[in-house]
Amino acid sequence: MKPLTRIYVLMASLALIIIYFQPLWYIALEAPQYPDGIEMYIWVNKITGQEESTLQNINILNHYIGMQKIEPDAIPELKIFPYIIGLLIALGLVVWKINKPRWMYVFGFTVLILCALGIFDFWLWEYDYGHNLDPNAAIKVEGMVYQPPLLGSKWLLNFKAVSFPHIGGMALAFSTFLLLWAMVHQKWAKTSY
Amino acid sequence: MKTILYSIAAVVMMAVVAGCGNDNGKKGAITSSGAADEVYVAPGEHDEFYEFFSGGFSGQVSVVGLPSGRLFRRIPVFSVDAEKGWGFDEETKPMLNTTHGFIPWDDAHHPKLSQTNGEIDGKWLFINGNNTPRIAKIDLTTFETAEIIEIPNSAGNHSSPYLTMNTEYVVAGTRFSVPIPQKDVSIKTYKENFQGMISFISVAPEDGDMELAFQILMPGYDYDLASSGKGPSHGWTFFTTYNTEKGATMKEATASQNDKDFIAAINWKKAEEYIKEGKFEEWTSPYCNNEMDESTHMAKSTVKNKVKVLNVTNCPGLVYFLPTPKSPHGVDVDPTGKYIVGCGKLSADLTVHSFDKMMEAIKNKDYETTVDGVPVLKYESVVTGVVKSGGLGPLHTEFDGDGNAYTSFFISSEVVKWKIGTWEVVDRIPSYYSIGHLSIPGGGSMKPWRKYLVSMNKITKDRYLPTGPELAHSAQLYDITGDKMRLLLDFPTDGEPHYAQGCAAELIKPNSKKFFKLEENKHPYAVKSEAEARVERKGNEVHVYMSSIRSHFAPDNIEGIRVGDKVYWHVTNLEQDWDTPHGFAMMGAQNSETLIMPGVTKTLLWEPKVPGVFPFYCTDFCSALHQEMQGYVRVSPSGSNTELKWWLGED
Numbered sequence: 001m002k003p004l005t006r007i008y009v010l011m012a013s014l015a016l017i018i019i020y021f022q023p024l025w026y027i028a029l030e031a032p033q034y035p036d037g038i039e040m041y042i043w044v045n046k047i048t049g050q051e052e053s054t055l056q057n058i059n060i061l062n063h064y065i066g067m068q069k070i071e072p073d074a075i076p077e078l079k080i081f082p083y084i085i086g087l088l089i090a091l092g093l094v095v096w097k098i099n100k101p102r103w104m105y106v107f108g109f110t111v112l113i114l115c116a117l118g119i120f121d122f123w124l125w126e127y128d129y130g131h132n133l134d135p136n137a138a139i140k141v142e143g144m145v146y147q148p149p150l151l152g153s154k155w156l157l158n159f160k161a162v163s164f165p166h167i168g169g170m171a172l173a174f175s176t177f178l179l180l181w182a183m184v185h186q187k188w189a190k191t192s193y
Numbered sequence: 194m195k196t197i198l199y200s201i202a203a204v205v206m207m208a209v210v211a212g213c214g215n216d217n218g219k220k221g222a223i224t225s226s227g228a229a230d231e232v233y234v235a236p237g238e239h240d241e242f243y244e245f246f247s248g249g250f251s252g253q254v255s256v257v258g259l260p261s262g263r264l265f266r267r268i269p270v271f272s273v274d275a276e277k278g279w280g281f282d283e284e285t286k287p288m289l290n291t292t293h294g295f296i297p298w299d300d301a302h303h304p305k306l307s308q309t310n311g312e313i314d315g316k317w318l319f320i321n322g323n324n325t326p327r328i329a330k331i332d333l334t335t336f337e338t339a340e341i342i343e344i345p346n347s348a349g350n351h352s353s354p355y356l357t358m359n360t361e362y363v364v365a366g367t368r369f370s371v372p373i374p375q376k377d378v379s380i381k382t383y384k385e386n387f388q389g390m391i392s393f394i395s396v397a398p399e400d401g402d403m404e405l406a407f408q409i410l411m412p413g414y415d416y417d418l419a420s421s422g423k424g425p426s427h428g429w430t431f432f433t434t435y436n437t438e439k440g441a442t443m444k445e446a447t448a449s450q451n452d453k454d455f456i457a458a459i460n461w462k463k464a465e466e467y468i469k470e471g472k473f474e475e476w477t478s479p480y481c482n483n484e485m486d487e488s489t490h491m492a493k494s495t496v497k498n499k500v501k502v503l504n505v506t507n508c509p510g511l512v513y514f515l516p517t518p519k520s521p522h523g524v525d526v527d528p529t530g531k532y533i534v535g536c537g538k539l540s541a542d543l544t545v546h547s548f549d550k551m552m553e554a555i556k557n558k559d560y561e562t563t564v565d566g567v568p569v570l571k572y573e574s575v576v577t578g579v580v581k582s583g584g585l586g587p588l589h590t591e592f593d594g595d596g597n598a599y600t601s602f603f604i605s606s607e608v609v610k611w612k613i614g615t616w617e618v619v620d621r622i623p624s625y626y627s628i629g630h631l632s633i634p635g636g637g638s639m640k641p642w643r644k645y646l647v648s649m650n651k652i653t654k655d656r657y658l659p660t661g662p663e664l665a666h667s668a669q670l671y672d673i674t675g676d677k678m679r680l681l682l683d684f685p686t687d688g689e690p691h692y693a694q695g696c697a698a699e700l701i702k703p704n705s706k707k708f709f710k711l712e713e714n715k716h717p718y719a720v721k722s723e724a725e726a727r728v729e730r731k732g733n734e735v736h737v738y739m740s741s742i743r744s745h746f747a748p749d750n751i752e753g754i755r756v757g758d759k760v761y762w763h764v765t766n767l768e769q770d771w772d773t774p775h776g777f778a779m780m781g782a783q784n785s786e787t788l789i790m791p792g793v794t795k796t797l798l799w800e801p802k803v804p805g806v807f808p809f810y811c812t813d814f815c816s817a818l819h820q821e822m823q824g825y826v827r828v829s830p831s832g833s834n835t836e837l838k839w840w841l842g843e844d
Contacts, residue, residue, distance in 0.1 A: 052769070053769030053770060056770075057769065057770045060742065060770075064816075064817060139817070
């Protein structure tokens with residue numbers, strides 16, 4: 001590997017460590033009678049709110065439209081993802097250590113693919129929460145689905161739902177772009193460093 | 194003839210002018226749009242000050258914002274409040290217990306905010322019950338009454354709670370001297386048998402726990418109001434007296450004969466020494482101490498029996514009398530702690546005693562005489578100034594911390610501003626009508642906020658749209674930042690506020706609790722989730738372990754209740770969000786509703802009288818499906834075999 005490529009690989013691997021300490025994603029619900037907002041944080045291994053009771057409060061609101069309860073214990077990804085991230089970090093460090101370009105590409109594509117799959121999986125959960133509604137719900141609005149946006153904001157009845165990556169998610173994005181750049185650099189850069 | 198005509202014309206003109214003047218005067222001549230701006234708090238914005246008004250004969254405390262005058266909350270204290278279930282639900286009933294049994298009412302007079310180093314600290318509010326002597330403590334994180342202590346050997350607890358500068362003590366005095374201890378004697382033996390009692394109740398610094406530290410047996414006068422020393426005078430508390438004549442009937446005349454009554458200066462540090470030396474008698478005098486347990490949300494009433502009593506006649510150096518003219522009402526120590534202002538309520542003048550002069554007179558034994566075992570200091574030796582007010586009927590004085598004092602005048606219906614040191618009157622402004630107490634936020638402390646003054650008026654008459662013979666008591670807000678006081682606002686108040694005390698909102702606002710944590714709820718009948726909801730029968734007692742959450746109760750259908758049962762509804766509000774109370778009301782219950790804050794359990798007793806199916810429901814509009822938050826309970830005849838069953842969401 002070119003020396004710079006190697007540094008990119010190391011940085012990309014280490015950046016993934018941030019995911020253990022910061023949320024990946026942030027979804028907020030805004031409505032006038034919630035002056036402090038309702039903020040939900042999606043971590044690699046848990047889902048939290050800005051307060052201990054936020055999830056309970058979201059579930060109370062959601063039950064009127066028949067949405068399933070958000071129960072972190074029932075989401076298997078939250079148990080598996082910490083290991084996958086761990087493996088990725090380990091793989092990155094090994095690639096950095098053995099210094100073989102071919103393994104660098106393997107690492108780069110693995111992160112890219114897993115990142116894409118992760119986002120798709122997140123979207124699937126959102127789809128499920130938004131569409132799979134209790135037919136006996138108290139509030140039924142014809143044609144209305146409640147899938148929160150992946151990125152950006154959307155009106156869901158009286159709530160404006162806002163969704164953005166948090167620091168952990170940005171670290172993952174940073175890592176992914178760094179690896180993309182590392183692959184480009186390794187293959188096409190005319191320099192030897 | 195011409196002269197006469199001119200004279201008549203002049204008189205008519207004067208009358209017209211005077212009429213206009215009166216009219217302006219009556220409205221208070223405020224008002225430019227400027228005054229409206231000054232009290233306007235824009236929608237969604239907060240007031241600068243909390244002001245706590247006593248409810249007087251309502252027995253409660255109301256929380257008001259200044260400068261807007263808006264009412265935020267009415268805190269139930271000494272009186273039952275069906276709206277909140279206070280005194281009706283099983284948890285709060287013990288708060289109103291006394292040695293006379295359960296009492297649903299009292300007369301609440303003087304709210305006093307706790308202090309540290311002479312400054313308001315925003316932790317607790319204390320208030321006295323006048324009728325059946327008690328002192329209550331309100332926790333300012335929850336705005337709920339947390340403790341009530343009964344004062345034994347007392348009557349007419351008016352000169353109370355007037356706490357000391359580090360809230361070491363709240364005090365209590367007898368405005369109505371009585372036989373102490375109580376006994377069956379002729380009222381005509383007042384002079385021999387009736388006595389006063391001054392009580393010091395200690396306040397624990399950590400949790401505010403009140404304990405009756407000691408009592409001082411005093412001559413049989415009426416101990417009217419009090420003020421504790423600060424700075425140099427820390428360690429002393431001053432009580433005004435009237436009826437040093439010791440009359441028992443037609444007091445309005447008999448108690449007004451002496452030219453001077455006394456301000457009793459009590460050296461409570463000396464009292465502490467006497468207690469330490471064991472110079473007290475231990476009396477058996479039962480009294481109730483009622484405390485709300487924060488973790489169970491249940492009150493417990495404990496009867497205590499022992500009090501330490503110091504007799505003023507054999508405790509030299511404990512009490513001195515300062516002669517003060519004309520049945521003094523209010524006594525107020527200024528923020529420097531150097532001056533003691535007495536308001537002779539039947540006079541035009543105020544009497545200001547100097548603490549330094551008092552100490553000097555005590556040192557020199559400058560006694561006029563000794564009455565009932567207490568040295569009376571020479572008037573000339575203690576008085577340092579007389580404010581020639583030009584008004585009539587002075588009652589109370591507050592201070593702005595910049596060397597100005599403000600005294601209320603009931604008879605001449607005005608606030609008079611005067612200077613400490615020169616004793617000259619510098620400004621005066623009418624009140625509408627007949628002001629009693631007045632309040633500057635931070636009043637009674639060493640650091641008042643000089644911005645607003647509130648007058649609490651005894652007579653309302655035409656100030657608002659009329660509401661029949663009974664009118665709301667009225668308050669006025671004045672700006673006191675400048676040389677001249679300016680009237681800004683009139684606002685009606687709850688009950689009859691005697692005193693009010695306030696402080697900067699920032700001292701209290703950040704600590705205001707949003708809800709109680711469910712996991713910390715230790716109520717023996719609490720349920721932590723719907724799965725725990727159930728009904729249990731013990732003989733004819735039925736305990737419903739019920740939960741409430743938007744928008745249903747669990748269980749919401751119950752069968753197997755019988756006529757003659759005592760049904761205890763233990764409702765736990767499972768919500769964990771700000772401002773999500775649920776209510777509970779049962780048809781036909783000879784009881785109030787109860788309001789249950791998030792994370793709290795409340796118990797309402799219902800004794801069904803007839804068979805049938807009866808509804809219960811949530812009384813606080815909680816959610817979009819609040820109207821659906823209801824349930825049924827089936828009552829079968831006494832002795833029937835209907836199975837005890839309950840459910841939620843089954844058909």
